[in-house]
Amino acid sequence: MPTLVILMILAGAAFGFWSAGRAAAERAEVVGRNACEAAGVQWLDQTVHVTAIRLCRGGDGWLGWERTFRFDYSRDGEDRHVGRLVLRGDRLVNFIGPVSRLETPPPT
Structure with a gap:
């Protein structure tokens, strides 16, 4: 009987971890898509890929997951650039990616 309880607790923890990971990936997709749209570039592959995950302490002092x-994305459809974003829970803490092109002033 205790083995069944332990298995149920482990299964619940695994499901919670998986569910939080899916929610973070969906949030990352929204952030990446919006950043590409704001910068006027093409978001390629319509997806994000998790490259790192680590345990970290949040601003409230509780332990949580930080996912990278x-x-x-592509500027002209022929090139390919990599963007990265870091989420701590559902909060964006770092972003490297497309920025809107600013017109350069004419030479004087």
Whole structure:
């Protein structure tokens, strides 16, 4: 009987970890898509890929997961660039990716 209880606890923890990972991936997709749209670039592959996960302490002092995601984008449809974003829970803490192009002033 105790073995069944332990298995149920482990299964519940695994499901919770998987569910939180899916929620973070969906949040990362929204952030990546919106950043590409704002910068006027093409978001490639329509997906993000988790590249790292680590345990970290949040601003409230509780332990949580920090997930790093990677996505690809293109400026002209022929090139390919890599963007990265880091989520701590569902909060964006770091972003490297497309920025909107600023027009350069004419030479003087």
